[in-house]
Amino acid sequence: MQTLAYAAFDANSPLKEHTIERRELGVKDIQLEIMYSGVCHSDIHQVKNEWGATTYPIVPGHEIVGKVVAIGSEVTNYKLGDIAGVGCFVDSCRHCNPCKEGEENFCEGAVTWTYNSIPAGASMPTYGGYSKSMVVDELYALHIDPKMDLSRVAPLLCAGITTYSPLRHWNVGKGTKLAVLGLGGLGHMAVKFGVSFGADVTVLSSSENKRADAMALGAHHFVNYKNEAEANACINSFDLILDTVSAEHDLNFFMNMLKRDSKMVLVGLPSVPTEFSHRSVIGRRRSLSGSSIGGTKETQEMLDYCAEHQIYSDVEMITLPEINTAYERMLNNDVKYRFVIDLMK
Ligand code: NAP
Ligand code: ZN
Ligand code: ZN
Numbered sequence: 001m002q003t004l005a006y007a008a009f010d011a012n013s014p015l016k017e018h019t020i021e022r023r024e025l026g027v028k029d030i031q032l033e034i035m036y037s038g039v040c041h042s043d044i045h046q047v048k049n050e051w052g053a054t055t056y057p058i059v060p061g062h063e064i065v066g067k068v069v070a071i072g073s074e075v076t077n078y079k080l081g082d083i084a085g086v087g088c089f090v091d092s093c094r095h096c097n098p099c100k101e102g103e104e105n106f107c108e109g110a111v112t113w114t115y116n117s118i119p120a121g122a123s124m125p126t127y128g129g130y131s132k133s134m135v136v137d138e139l140y141a142l143h144i145d146p147k148m149d150l151s152r153v154a155p156l157l158c159a160g161i162t163t164y165s166p167l168r169h170w171n172v173g174k175g176t177k178l179a180v181l182g183l184g185g186l187g188h189m190a191v192k193f194g195v196s197f198g199a200d201v202t203v204l205s206s207s208e209n210k211r212a213d214a215m216a217l218g219a220h221h222f223v224n225y226k227n228e229a230e231a232n233a234c235i236n237s238f239d240l241i242l243d244t245v246s247a248e249h250d251l252n253f254f255m256n257m258l259k260r261d262s263k264m265v266l267v268g269l270p271s272v273p274t275e276f277s278h279r280s281v282i283g284r285r286r287s288l289s290g291s292s293i294g295g296t297k298e299t300q301e302m303l304d305y306c307a308e309h310q311i312y313s314d315v316e317m318i319t320l321p322e323i324n325t326a327y328e329r330m331l332n333n334d335v336k337y338r339f340v341i342d343l344m345k
Contacts, residue, residue: 005131006320007057008047014324015047018057020127022135029135030078031070032086037129038063038155038313039339040185041246042269044327046116050271054116061129061341062088062114063157065150069133077138083150085142085303086134087157088293090114090126102297104140130320132343142300145307152312155185155338156303158293159313163190163242164302165294166265167197170240174198179238180219181254183210184330185313186244186267188337191217192311202238204254207333217314225253236260236284244268255280255288266290315340 007018025031043060045051064086068078078084092099093109104111112119115128127134144153163186172178178199180190187203194201195218202221203214214222225231234257241254245268252275255264264286281288294302306312314337318326326339 001133001135003131003133005059005127006323007059007127007130009057011047011049011054015130015327017320018059020059020131021124022127022133025070025072025135026137027072027074028137028139029072030068030075030084030138030141031133031135032064032066032084032141033069033133034064034066034129034131034343036065036151036154037061037341037343038158038185038315039318039323039326039330039341040155040158041330042158043128044330045246045269045271047327051269055118055125058116058125059127059130060115061131062086063154063159063340064114064129064134065144065154065157066134072138075138077143078141083144083146085144085153085157086114086129086136086140087142087161087299088114090136090140091119098295101295103295105293105295130323130341140296142296142303144303148307149312151317151340151342152315153303153306154340155189155313155315156306157299159185159189159338160306161294161299161302162186162267162291163244164193164305165298166242166267166289166291167193167199168298169291170263170265170289172197172199172240176200177237177239177259178202179204179223179234179241179257181241181243182245182268183207183214183337184244184246184333184335185338188217188314190242190244191219195219196309196311202234204234204241204257213336231257238262240265242267246270248272248274251275252277252280255286258284258286260284261286263287263289267292313338313340317342319345
């Protein structure tokens with residue numbers, strides 16, 4: 001089956017219209033007419049081959065919401081007309097312990113990513129959500145309450161779960177002094193979850209113009225860390241910092257803001273290695289950790305939590321041809337706070 005998509009053909013040229021082939025519907029597959037696709041900074045890293053593993057042409061997009069328009073003969077979890085989501089992966093080994101526990105994101109075999117991944121035995125790479133239609137195994141799709149505001153749901157499939165998961169893992173809640181480093185797509189979701197879980201939330205940002213937004217998102221404090229006095233006032237004050245920054249930055253500077261026995265949790269994935277001083281953990285018995293998206297089980301839990309608590313991403317809607325401008329704006333730190341492509345336009 002052929003479908004319209006937007007693809008990058010090399011690391012430096014703009015994305016352009018392209019026709020891609022989707023696999024035929026298997027017995028366990030559902031076909032989605034894609035309605036919305038969020039734009040994650042990971043899309044940009046991979047389009048520009050900043051992680052060094054890109055196969056061209058690449059069709060990004062792993063924050064996908066669509067309507068089920070066809071189902072395979074053995075599908076049991078979806079019916080025609082349902083709303084389903086697809087996040088960052090579409091298959092995994094299915095046998096290892098993480099897979100059995102619903103943490104396929106940590107699969108010890110092979111994860112098939114939603115795009116830029118070549119499944120075992122296949123000749124074509126996977127293609128993501130910057131397209132009109134896709135086919136996915138029902139086990140790797142997520143149920144979405146049709147009453148939700150669907151365009152604002154799409155970013156939950158990556159930005160949402162990537163921040164929800166570590167905050168849950170580390171029991172962030174009442175009494176936690178949480179700092180969210182970087183107020184972008186991931187960061188603004190981390191603020192919303194942190195506030196919803198009852199934490200005292202500080203936004204650590206390099207952008208003075210986000211101060212009012214941070215407070216409107218529910219944060220209790222905003223720190224422009226470029227301002228020396230404001231940054232110094234944070235030394236030794238947080239229980240957990242969730243680092244969502246997409247570009248090179250001085251980790252040790254922020255480690256110093258952590259209390260004794262506290263944690264730095266990395267989710268941002270800059271393309272360059274970070275310099276790290278052992279002193280920044282030894283002195284106050286701090287820990288350095290990281291987290292990668294979330295599995296199907298927790299992603300469904302997060303979507304249900306968002307439906308119950310009416311938690312959505314703040315989005316700016318675009319059409320497919322506007323994707324290159326959206327990338328430029330993201331690289332200039334000019335998005336509030338997630339671009340979402342409307343694929344019905
Ligand atoms: P984004 O919307 O572009 O936000 C990134 C934020 O980082 C910006 O809003 C900005 O916050 C800060 N920032 C950007 N450039 C900076 C610079 N040069 N110096 C200091 N701060 C800078 O990106 P995103 O979609 O949230 O993604 C963030 C990162 O997470 C990316 O690296 C992405 O690949 C990664 N990611 C990881 C996972 C995972 O599973 N671990 C999942 C999804 C994404 P301020 O203006 O507030 O300073
Ligand atoms: Zn992502
Ligand atoms: Zn596995």
